Amino acid sequence: MTISDILEETYFSLTVNKVRTSLTMLGIVIGIGSVIAMVSIGQGAQSSIETRIQSIGSNLLIITPGAQKGTGVQVSAGRGSAQTLTTGDSDAISQLSGVEAVSPEVSGRYQVLSRGTNTNTSVMGTTSAYPQVRDIQIDEGNFISDADVSGSGRVAVIGPTVLQDLFGSADASSTPEQAIGQVIRIKSTEFTIIGVTKAKGGSGFGNQDDMIYVPLSTAQHFLLGSTSYITELDIQVQTQQQMTDVQNNITNLLLGRHNISDPTQADFSVLNQADIVATASAVTGTFTTLLGAIAGISLLVGGIGIMNMMLTTVTERTREIGLRKAIGAKRKDISIQFLTESAMLTFLGGVIGVVFGWIVAALVTQFAGITTSISLSSVVLAFGVSAAIGIVFGYYPARRAASLNPIEALRYE
Amino acid sequence: MIECSNITKTYENGGIETTVLKGISFDIKEGEFVAIMGPSGSGKSTLMHILGALDSPTSGTYIIGGDDVSKLSDDELADIRKDKIGFVFQSFNLLSRATVLRNVTMPLMYAGIPKEKREKQAEHALIAAGLPKDRWNHLSNQLSGGQMQRVAIARALVNNPTIILADEPTGNLDTKTGEVVLGTFQELNQKNRHTIILITHELYVAEHADRIIHIVDGEIKTDSRNHQKRVVHKHPTDITT
Numbered sequence: 001m002t003i004s005d006i007l008e009e010t011y012f013s014l015t016v017n018k019v020r021t022s023l024t025m026l027g028i029v030i031g032i033g034s035v036i037a038m039v040s041i042g043q044g045a046q047s048s049i050e051t052r053i054q055s056i057g058s059n060l061l062i063i064t065p066g067a068q069k070g071t072g073v074q075v076s077a078g079r080g081s082a083q084t085l086t087t088g089d090s091d092a093i094s095q096l097s098g099v100e101a102v103s104p105e106v107s108g109r110y111q112v113l114s115r116g117t118n119t120n121t122s123v124m125g126t127t128s129a130y131p132q133v134r135d136i137q138i139d140e141g142n143f144i145s146d147a148d149v150s151g152s153g154r155v156a157v158i159g160p161t162v163l164q165d166l167f168g169s170a171d172a173s174s175t176p177e178q179a180i181g182q183v184i185r186i187k188s189t190e191f192t193i194i195g196v197t198k199a200k201g202g203s204g205f206g207n208q209d210d211m212i213y214v215p216l217s218t219a220q221h222f223l224l225g226s227t228s229y230i231t232e233l234d235i236q237v238q239t240q241q242q243m244t245d246v247q248n249n250i251t252n253l254l255l256g257r258h259n260i261s262d263p264t265q266a267d268f269s270v271l272n273q274a275d276i277v278a279t280a281s282a283v284t285g286t287f288t289t290l291l292g293a294i295a296g297i298s299l300l301v302g303g304i305g306i307m308n309m310m311l312t313t314v315t316e317r318t319r320e321i322g323l324r325k326a327i328g329a330k331r332k333d334i335s336i337q338f339l340t341e342s343a344m345l346t347f348l349g350g351v352i353g354v355v356f357g358w359i360v361a362a363l364v365t366q367f368a369g370i371t372t373s374i375s376l377s378s379v380v381l382a383f384g385v386s387a388a389i390g391i392v393f394g395y396y397p398a399r400r401a402a403s404l405n406p407i408e409a410l411r412y413e
Numbered sequence: 414m415i416e417c418s419n420i421t422k423t424y425e426n427g428g429i430e431t432t433v434l435k436g437i438s439f440d441i442k443e444g445e446f447v448a449i450m451g452p453s454g455s456g457k458s459t460l461m462h463i464l465g466a467l468d469s470p471t472s473g474t475y476i477i478g479g480d481d482v483s484k485l486s487d488d489e490l491a492d493i494r495k496d497k498i499g500f501v502f503q504s505f506n507l508l509s510r511a512t513v514l515r516n517v518t519m520p521l522m523y524a525g526i527p528k529e530k531r532e533k534q535a536e537h538a539l540i541a542a543g544l545p546k547d548r549w550n551h552l553s554n555q556l557s558g559g560q561m562q563r564v565a566i567a568r569a570l571v572n573n574p575t576i577i578l579a580d581e582p583t584g585n586l587d588t589k590t591g592e593v594v595l596g597t598f599q600e601l602n603q604k605n606r607h608t609i610i611l612i613t614h615e616l617y618v619a620e621h622a623d624r625i626i627h628i629v630d631g632e633i634k635t636d637s638r639n640h641q642k643r644v645v646h647k648h649p650t651d652i653t654t
Contacts, residue, residue: 012511323502327500327519327523328496330488
């Protein structure tokens with residue numbers, strides 16, 4: 001028997017009972033389709049979370065102050081409110097090799113007033129390096145300059161949400177141009193607006209749109225009343241490969257500056273963006289595996305459906321098998337024929353299933369707004385699994401067919 | 414051509430041994446038309462299975478076309494069936510939803526004949542079996558009983574086997590159609606020099622052959638020339654029955 005003979009026989013047998021063939025195939029279609037769709041939803045979630053984490057800046061290290069751990073009764077102040085990081089630390093870090101930019105920050109929430117409107121929002125004191133480090137774009141005007149920082153200028157850059165809250169009205173939104181030059185009052189200090197940032201969307205790490213930026217020195221002096229401590233240090237590293245080295249160098253530098261000999265007693269913590277991405281990826285990876293496994297169960301059920309149909313077929317076609325053996329078919333010929341039939345069922349089911357899963361994923365994106373991503377690997381995996389199912393679940397019926405005794409098979413009623 | 418010597422067949426069922434064939438010996442020469450006749454339970458079906466290489470004898474030797482078939486494996490027996498034996502069954506055993514041509518070319522597929530040659534060979538066989546050409550592309554379940562048996566005969570002929578083994582070929586047909594089918598066998602035997610073995614329980618059917626081997630209780634009772642051969646004179650080419 002040539003391959004084309006086998007395929008022709010397979011086509012013939014599968015088209016004899018079209019309804020049964022398509023129902024059996026439907027099991028595989030749903031199985032493969034749900035694997036493709038579920039995994040695409042999981043992988044879509046993974047890539048969208050990664051993109052969001054990347055959007056807070058690239059090659060980012062975030063240093064936050066923390067209470068120094070001592071012996072005895074321990075009162076832990078919330079991170080960010082502890083006063084252990086200073087502008088001196090920031091200057092020292094900026095001298096390290098591999099550091100591209102350092103952005104020291106102080107922040108707090110204040111009531112902000114402007115000509116009769118007011119809002120409660122985050123006010124952040126920072127330097128000119130901030131837009132580069134945290135990937136902030138200016139829509140109109142300018143960001144805080146080095147001169148503003150050194151001269152403690154009373155200028156402010158506002159986010160689009162603040163712009164809307166202070167200058168917008170219910171029926172008309174305010175344009176950024178209108179806001180430039182306006183004066184706002186924060187904690188009884190007047191600030192002139194010099195710029196508006198572009199909308200960025202919530203990133204899950206603080207909404208950078210609902211934010212007012214002022215020069216670091218101004219914030220330290222007028223808002224906090226203290227002069228040197230900072231609440232967060234954002235560091236941009238030159239290349240991704242240097243992240244770990246720079247992180248270690250910073251840790252050692254700060255431990256030295258703070259006179260701490262035991263690293264476990266550190267009064268600050270360094271957060272590596274890569275670690276956040278890795279953690280988030282691990283979580284979404286587990287999520288994807290879970291979804292895939294649930295869908296995999298329906299694939300298994302589809303496979304059992306194939307075995308069921310093939311066993312029925314073998315019984316129904318007992319006389320045909322007997323005849324084929326009588327006219328010279330060997331065991332191998334018979335088993336190959338039945339194996340090809342089940343493999344063909346799963347192969348076709350797999351092809352349709354991939355298309356079906358792709359449509360489901362597209363519909364989910366369209367109507368539920370969930371990002372989906374179909375990777376080549378999930379398609380290859382689905383195909384591999386369905387081919388394997390065809391062979392595994394087709395093997396037993398094929399073997400049963402091949403081992404039929406021709407005399408008894410011919411007599412079978 | 415065919416040499417059977419001292420063939421026995423014993424089945425064991427639940428510890429009880431049943432001897433179905435008790436030492437059968439005969440020769441069949443090329444071009445003979447032999448009927449093996451016997452009542453049910455005589456062992457003629459078991460003998461047919463052995464002659465058709467579907468089964469192996471418990472003891473004794475069976476040689477067909479120079480090959481000893483007595484001690485072959487399943488797959489080797491399949492090769493013998495493929496090359497040397499053409500079967501015609503009582504219940505036709507056609508693939509009902511396949512066309513006539515597809516049914517007839519099926520043995521050629523297992524014999525490894527290239528596709529282009531199969532149809533030609535099948536057409537020759539269908540002509541020899543006397544099935545009108547306008548039926549060749551019909552599905553086999555659209556044919557009458559007589560036509561179905563002609564398709565089965567064509568399928569048995571198609572690979573040019575050493576012997577054609579017909580197991581009660583008229584059992585599912587009415588007398589008139591049966592007669593026509595028997596006439597086809599006679600013509601294949603006389604015109605095309607095919608060796609034919611006809612297995613039947615009816616004397617009337619057996620009398621269409623040249624030689625009758627009568628089996629009773631697993632032994633040959635008589636083996637003689639048939640002097641009252643019933644010859645089917647008319648061979649209608651336009652079969653409508």
